[in-house]
Each structure stands twice: as structure tokens, then as C-alpha cells.
Amino acid sequence: MDKSQEIFEKACRLMPGGVSSPVRAFRAVGMTPRFIERAKGSHIYDVDGHDYIDYIGSWGPMILGHAHPEVAEAVCRAVYRGTSYGAPTEGEVTLCEMIIDAVPSVEMVRLVNSGTEAVMSAIRAARGYTGRDYIVKFEGCYHGHSDGLLVKAGSGLMTQNVPDSAGVPEAYASKTLTAVYNDLDSVKALFEACGNQIAALIVEPVAANMGVVLPKPGFLEGLRKITEDYGSLLIFDEVITGFRLGYSGAQGYYNVLPDMTTMGKIIGGGMPLAAYGGRKEIMEMVAPSGPVYQAGTLSGNPAAVAAGIKTLEILKNHPEIYVRAESQAAKLEKAFLENIKKYDVAAVCNRIGSLMSIFFTKQPVTDYSSAASSDLKRFKEYFAAMLAGGIYIAPSQFEALFVSGVHSDEDICRTELAIGKALGQWQR
Numbered sequence: 356m357d358k359s360q361e362i363f364e365k366a367c368r369l370m371p372g373g374v375s376s377p378v379r380a381f382r383a384v385g386m387t388p389r390f391i392e393r394a395k396g397s398h399i400y401d402v403d404g405h406d407y408i409d410y411i412g413s414w415g416p417m418i419l420g421h422a423h424p425e426v427a428e429a430v431c432r433a434v435y436r437g438t439s440y441g442a443p444t445e446g447e448v449t450l451c452e453m454i455i456d457a458v459p460s461v462e463m464v465r466l467v468n469s470g471t472e473a474v475m476s477a478i479r480a481a482r483g484y485t486g487r488d489y490i491v492k493f494e495g496c497y498h499g500h501s502d503g504l505l506v507k508a509g510s511g512l513m514t515q516n517v518p519d520s521a522g523v524p525e526a527y528a529s530k531t532l533t534a535v536y537n538d539l540d541s542v543k544a545l546f547e548a549c550g551n552q553i554a555a556l557i558v559e560p561v562a563a564n565m566g567v568v569l570p571k572p573g574f575l576e577g578l579r580k581i582t583e584d585y586g587s588l589l590i591f592d593e594v595i596t597g598f599r600l601g602y603s604g605a606q607g608y609y610n611v612l613p614d615m616t617t618m619g620k621i622i623g624g625g626m627p628l629a630a631y632g633g634r635k636e637i638m639e640m641v642a643p644s645g646p647v648y649q650a651g652t653l654s655g656n657p658a659a660v661a662a663g664i665k666t667l668e669i670l671k672n673h674p675e676i677y678v679r680a681e682s683q684a685a686k687l688e689k690a691f692l693e694n695i696k697k698y699d700v701a702a703v704c705n706r707i708g709s710l711m712s713i714f715f716t717k718q719p720v721t722d723y724s725s726a727a728s729s730d731l732k733r734f735k736e737y738f739a740a741m742l743a744g745g746i747y748i749a750p751s752q753f754e755a756l757f758v759s760g761v762h763s764d765e766d767i768c769r770t771e772l773a774i775g776k777a778l779g780q781w782q783r
């Protein structure tokens with residue numbers, strides 16, 4: 356028995372499913388998760404000594420690669436000054452200023468600890484600001500695991516076949532209305548029915564939790580217009596896209612400005628840090644400025660803030676990182692497309708920048724139901740072949756593949772070979 360297996364068996368006796376977060380458990384692919392010992396750059400190493408090229412990147416944060424020396428040093432320095440004070444620090448102000456300078460629509464920011472917390476808090480602020488209760492989300496978009504948002508919530512839930520979570524009171528879920536991604540008519544219908552009760556519409560400007568699904572031209576602009584017409588707030592959940600689609604996130608990329616934005620992952624440089632922000636008059640609703648309560652013992656943690664500042668500093672000063680990550684991703688996309696054609700596999704590839712997904716379906720993937728048409732048995736076999744080839748991708752059809760700025764040409768060559776083998780396996 357290998358060491359991962361041994362640790363996992365112990366973990367399963369002590370922790371639900373043996374993990375701290377469900378999709379890590381490899382259940383969708385029927386395998387044992389690798390227990391990780393360390394990671395460096397684009398590689399991740401498990402406790403059995405396997406070396407993998409990593410395309411999970413901690414599910415998005417590691418755009419600079421693992422253990423970037425400058426980020427690691429910034430964190431170490433911060434830790435030696437004390438790990439938490441429960442009091443304000445100048446670093447928080449610096450990080451918030453960097454976020455405000457980078458993200459076009461954000462005028463004021465609150466730091467929190469996770470994407471879940473950022474979204475939950477943004478929604479509370481939106482409700483406080485508008486005095487309305489309903490929110491609109493899209494099928495297949497994930498916005499963290501707070502009660503009202505576990506409705507048709509994509510990835511982890513699609514993978515586990517849990518339609519909605521147990522333990523969510525009907526009364527909470529009933530305040531969440533769902534629309535179809537890329538379908539403005541489905542949004543209009545909801546707003547026509549009860550637009551004056553809708554506090555906010557929340558969307559992943561590029562959906563990345565049903566696999567990567569791009570917004571069709573005009574979709575985000577349409578959401579901007581509909582929400583404006585009804586006095587509802589538009590929230591972009593940029594937990595994945597923020598600082599990944601470029602330094603100004605998806606809103607800069609598409610030039611559509613939401614009222615509020617949630618961020619996480621990259622802004623914490625791999626440490627637990629997230630944020631929500633938006634127009635000043637909305638954010639001033641948040642305590643202690645305003646009546647919307649939201650707080651946190653570890654919020655704005657100095658070590659996490661140090662990692663965030665250093666990460667954003669590097670990204671700002673080195674825009675070529677985005678160019679590099681995108682060009683490496685484009686090579687992988689090409690390899691996928693060539694092998695799909697060569698072996699006549701029923702699969703499609705969606706990509707934007709350094710984010711991509713391959714779906715085992717014939718139809719274009721533009722929303723939840725087309726994503727859900729994927730052949731999960733095929734995905735499982737593909738995943739197993741990739742892992743055997745030393746390539747660490749998300750163990751779910753409904754997650755993104757994240758390319759970093761430090762994936763080398765050799766990494767890409769090895770990955771292209773693995774893609775060929777994985778997609779060729781059904782020919783033999």
C-alpha cells in the first residue's frame with residue numbers, strides 16, 4: 356500500500372471523507388487522493404515521491420507558481436513580526452489600495468478570509484443597500500457554500516451528484532432565483548416577474564465551476580442593463596477571474612463594470628484571504644460605517660496580506676506573466692484539439708487566457724445543461740491516464756485547468772504527450 360493510501364485510510368476515520376474540502380477526495384474519479392508533501396513552481400510532489408506537473412494550482416491562486424521565493428520571503432518576514440494582532444495594519448491599507456487601483460469598478464474594499472465569506476458578505480451588503488431580499492444566480496455557477504447560494508451550484512455539487520445541500524432551510528433557498536447562463540431571456544423573465552424585489556444578480560463573469568464556460572458576446576452587457584433597469588445590483592464573482600484574466604480581472608477584460616465584486620484566491624497569494632468591494636455608497640453600508648454587520652478575528656491577517664501584496668506587486672510589474680500563462684495554455688488547447696480530431700473523440704475545449712476545460716461531449720458547452728451532457732466515464736479514464744502520465748489536473752469534469760506563468764516549455768511538451776496518450780486510449 357502506498358503512503359497516500361495509508362494516510363487516506365486514517366483520514367477517513369477522522370475527517371468526513373478524509374479531506375478538508377470535498378472535491379479533494381477524488382471520489383468523482385474513483386481514486387485515492389494524493390497526499391501532498393511540497394510544491395515548487397509548476398510542480399507538486401506527493402508523499403510517495405511522485406512528481407506531477409500541476410494544473411490545479413491550489414484551484415486558482417498559484418498563478419506565480421508554488422513557493423515563489425519573493426512571496427515566501429514576504430510571508431516569513433510577516434510571520435516573524437507576529438501572525439495575528441486583531442488590530443489594523445498598514446499592509447491591509449496597501450493591499451486594499453492595490454485592489455482599488457487595479458479593479459475598475461471597486462472604490463472601497465473589505466478583507467475577509469475566504470471566497471465563501473466574501474460572497475456571503477457582499478450579498479448581505481447588497482440586501483442592506485437595496486432593502487430587497489431576492490438574489491439571482493445562474494445554474495452551474497458556484498459562489499461558495501453559504502446557505503442561500505447552494506442552489507444549482509456547480510462543480511463540487513455536480514461532481515457528487517448532490518443537487519442541493521442538506522441542511523439548507525427551504526426559507527433561505529427560496530430567496531435565490533436561478534437563471535440559465537448565457538440566456539438573457541431567462542434573466543429577463545425573472546426580473547419581469549419580481550424585479551423590484553431583487554437585491555442583486557451574482558454571476559461568474561467567466562463561469563469556471565461547471566468547467567470553463569465563456570460568456571457569449573453581449574451577455575455581461577445585457578446583465579448590466581437589466582440590473583440597472585430594475586435598480587438591482589450586479590455582483591461579479593471574480594474569485595477565480597480576478598487578477599487571472601489580467602490585472603483588472605474579467606471586468607477589465609470585458610469592460611463591463613459591476614456594482615460589487617468578490618475576489619479571493621490570487622489576492623491571497625495562496626494564503627487564506629479574500630475580499631469584497633464595490634461602489635463607495637454600497638460599501639459604506641458595512642459596519643462600522645453602516646448597519647450591515649460583518650466581522651472577522653483573522654480578517655486582514657498580516658501574513659496573508661503580505662503574500663497578497665507581494666503577489667499583486669509581481670503581477671503588476673510583470674504583465675508578461677499573463678502573456679506567458681496564456682501562450683502556454685494556448686499550446687495545450689492546440690494539443691487537445693489536435694488529439695480530439697486525430698482520435699475522433701467526442702470532446703470540446705473551452706479556453707480563455709490561462710483558464711480552460713475539456714468536456715467529453717459533442718455539443719458546444721455554453722451553460723449548465725450542455726456541461727452536464729459530458730460523459731463522466733470518459734472523463735474518469737482521461738483523468739487516470741493524465742495522472743499516470745504525471746499530470747495533476749482537477750479530479751472533476753466540472754473544474755478548470757489553471758496554467759501558471761511558470762509552466763515551462765518542457766512541462767508543456769510532457770503535458771502534450773500525456774494528452775495524446777490520454778485521448779488516444781480508446782483507440783486501442
Ligand code: PMP
Nearest residue numbers: 469470471497498499592594595
Ligand atoms: N466563488 C467562486 C467563483 C469560486 O470559484 C469559489 C471557490 N472555488 C468561491 C466563490 C468560494 O471560495 P472559497 O473556496 O475560498 O470559499
